[in-house]
Amino acid sequence: xxxxxxxxxxxxxxxxxxxxxxxxxxxxxxxxxxxxxxxxxxxxxxxxxxxxxxxxxxxxxxxxxxxxxxxxxxxxxxxxxxxxxxxxxxxxxxxxxxxxxxxxxxxxxxxxxxxxxxxxxxxxxxxxxxxxxxxxxxxxxxxxxxxxxxxxxxxxxxxxxxxx
Amino acid sequence: xxxxxxxxxxxxxxxxxxxxxxxxxxxxxxxxxxxxxxxxxxxxxxxxxxxxxxxxxxx
Numbered sequence: 001x002x003x004x005x006x007x008x009x010x011x012x013x014x015x016x017x018x019x020x021x022x023x024x025x026x027x028x029x030x031x032x033x034x035x036x037x038x039x040x041x042x043x044x045x046x047x048x049x050x051x052x053x054x055x056x057x058x059x060x061x062x063x064x065x066x067x068x069x070x071x072x073x074x075x076x077x078x079x080x081x082x083x084x085x086x087x088x089x090x091x092x093x094x095x096x097x098x099x100x101x102x103x104x105x106x107x108x109x110x111x112x113x114x115x116x117x118x119x120x121x122x123x124x125x126x127x128x129x130x131x132x133x134x135x136x137x138x139x140x141x142x143x144x145x146x147x148x149x150x151x152x153x154x155x156x157x158x159x160x161x162x163x164x
Numbered sequence: 165x166x167x168x169x170x171x172x173x174x175x176x177x178x179x180x181x182x183x184x185x186x187x188x189x190x191x192x193x194x195x196x197x198x199x200x201x202x203x204x205x206x207x208x209x210x211x212x213x214x215x216x217x218x219x220x221x222x223x
Contacts, residue, residue, distance in 0.1 A: 022203040024195040028188035036186035037214055040207040047200045 009042045010035075022047065171213055174206040180218050 006015040013025045024043070030036035170179040177189045188195055188210070197203035 016200060020199050022197040022200050024197075024203075028195045030186040032184045033180070033186060033214055033219055037211055040211050044204045044207045044211075047204050 007046050009046060010039050012039060012043065014043055014046065016047075169218055171217075173209045173213065174202070176206060176210070178210055178213065180214075186214070 006013065008014075012028070015023045015025070017023065030039060166181075167179040168182050170177060172178075175190070176195060179187050179189070181187070190196055197206065
């Protein structure tokens, strides 16, 4: 299993797996009540800082216990309601990755992604020419729906060619 | 060592011991949660239980 992210918190190792599960290794044995409480608070604080990961595992999609806690908006990719108004949180339905503000701007200014046209008016493929760059890891992010990194920041579009 | 107090929180067993130790166990060697949301929810419940009931009884 690959990790999306991990962190050592005191003597515990916290890992978020690719499918959204959280594993805590280190035994979860604490010498005192204060140590346990401090540790749990630190773990929850770290996890809460990962809003992009605060979604149910795939088996719970559609009946998420998280749904009641977040304001929902329509996902620009699947038109589902699994997308949080916080644009940095993935869509629960299609896994849309929180690039909505940038993508909207790109869509209106540049053209279309080669694999899927997101334009409101045009359904033609093969018009996107460029690549998406994650500002956190500076890696190339190929498909719009495939976050190759533990995305937390802004994804920008690097335009390679402008088609007239 | 015999536990002093214990409680199931979700699918985790939380046990306190007379020497003050706290142990959380799961089925495997690691404690796993299905999601970060579940982890935060259960850990908050554990904190609440430890603070309000376990610590409260000791005071």
